[in-house]
Amino acid sequence: MVSRLRHIPGIGVNVVGNRADAAADSSMLRLENLDTDLRPPRVAVERTRRAVDEDEANSYLPFEGHSELRAAVAEHVGRLSGRSYDPDRECVSVAGGLNGILNALLAITEPNDEVVLADPIYAGLVNRVRLAGAVPVHVPAVPSGQGWRTDPAELAAAVGPRTAAVLLMGPAMPTGAVFDAGHLDALAGPVNEHGAWILYDAAMERIRFDGRPPVHPAGHPALTDRVITVGSASKELRMIGWRVGWVVAPAPVLADIALVGLTNVVCQVGIAQQAVAAALAAPDADSDVAAATAVWRERCELILAELADYPVIRPDGGWSLLVDTASMGLTPADASERLFRRGRVAATPMDGWGPSGSGYLRLVFANEPAERLRDLRSRFDAAF
Template sequence: MKPLAARTDALRQSDIRAVTFEVNRVGGINLGQGICDLATPTPIVEATVAALRDGSQIYTAYNGTQALREAIADKAMSFNGIPVEGPESVVVSTGSTGAFLATVLTLFEPGDEVILFEPFYGYHAGILRLHGIRPVAVPLTKGGGRWTFDPDRLADAIADRTKAVLVCTPANPSGKVWSEDELAALYAEVERHDLWVLTDEIYEHMVYDGRRHLSPASRDGAYERTITLSGFSKTFNMTGWRLGYAVAPAEVAEKIGLVNDLTTICAPAPLQHGLAAALPLPEAYYTQMLADYTAKRTRMVDALRACGFDADPPEGAYYVLAGLGDRLGTPGFENARTATTTLIETAGVACVPGPSFFADPADGDGHLRFCYAKEASVLDEACDRLVDAFG
């Protein structure tokens, strides 16, 4: 037989998927994969059921239904402060990953380089590599309980083949929320070198302690070079629905939409119709969601600290990237992967090993990522198991 494409040679099942299978094997609790198994809001479910019954089963336009794109454009202007032209600046996709894929195929050629800030979301790096694009990691600095951005490190990483910078805010896995000063320093470098900016803002409604989510594209002069990626999976607990979107200047969005047409035709039609009919949800929904996640964040951090891990409350999203602390190198905790196995086998609780989020896996060996997007009773049970086993 002829060989498979060379781009598949290095492909392996991600740690995120692997730990899910392992914890399911022992009937444990999965705090690894960000599956967010909370209930989808009732208005969205009911509107989608009505859309299914009304026969909304045919293809939509390749860039999404008019109603959903209008709702996203309105939200991009009112919540994010992005100066979109209108629904023509929006592409609805099969999850935010679909939006990222279409954007990658629209902007980059094989051999281009894209800068990611480390620790980074592994799927971003994986998709870039799959298409012959080199991810370049710029480490963030951890100090005083938060991850900070050093503009000099960014400047040093920019090379002739650099075409874009990818910003995740709030960030998976670190929980970092980018500040106005940090974004100003980043765009100074971006403009100096005429680079694109891709942003992943899917956790935009999960920002704690009075902080405010800042969309990079809302900055003066930033919209023209910024593609904003987001979706509904995390905010509305619908990860399996696969609905995301890209927001970009209209002429760029048109190309992203045409690529989207060639890769997936369109996002699931009934789900688009149902979601559009239910939006916008009342402000009380977001207020309660943030209050619930704030309490769960505290529960998760307290349990990890009781186990001897180094755990700081994240600024945003719903993950704790904890350090192994003095446990690193001890029996069962020789490195992050053995620690992950120990937690599954001893406590029946899964997390994701830190090497998944670093260019050099050794740099992540002292970290584990825990997801607290669970029902309160399930999270309580997981935390109790951890403390009973390791506290």
């Protein structure tokens, strides 16, 4: 194995997902993968169908993304952040959000630079930091009855001379934790002192269960020129298979990120870009996301009620929540195995999802309707 892969484990989701697929058991609850059964916006589906017959959609060009998509993205990010972006110089399309994260990391980090991020956090983010040759520095999120919280002072203290970026996500995967203005206030000084970037994963920023608008780092006056926003159509718009994302950032660094993109994936799915542009620009775009979020919140609350006697941590948003299996005297792998065999529930252990991940099991509530979740307590009881 080459050195860059030595500290990159898998993410576990594929192992559990493949096993569940092989079981071919329709009674099994599929809580292991970030899929959703909620349909994408109708305008996006209709626009995709039309694109199949359009010659310009069957093209490599333009490499940076179709102009309509970049215009819609720049307006979307500008509206949420309060900062104006030039779609031609400060926005590029990418093949999904994580492609954008990796492109940005390759553009802003030198080998052995540090990237500050939460713990626990999505293994795919940690692994991309390592793949870029950088070093992840984790700041713990602390669980409580009210959810997960990261101390702003601890987050700021993690930024130092070797820090290339602070990777923020809110709601975060897999915890559903959010950050607030206090975190940005704390970061402003050290980020500017050390010339670091805020790498903001905006994939779920509007999927908040408190009804509040996103807290966008580029809206902070002391951070606005140090923020790289990476977004995706996969979560909020439920357009997973379209594989379209974007990166929005100040022009000088965006040029470097675009160069990485040309050297990496080159271009995005042609027949998908106009559909994403239409979904972002639709008059009912916000209400569409809000309606989907209400469904996901209902399912989350149902799981929390079903598992009230189990150590489950409430998320602030997103598509998943965590079970503290360590407090149950089990590794998450053991808990996953028991649920699979005895409860017919597929759930992913969080090994590799940050230093504390080895104490938690993830439940995804985005892909199973409420009527199938109502016996979750009996399934857990059968397993444990």
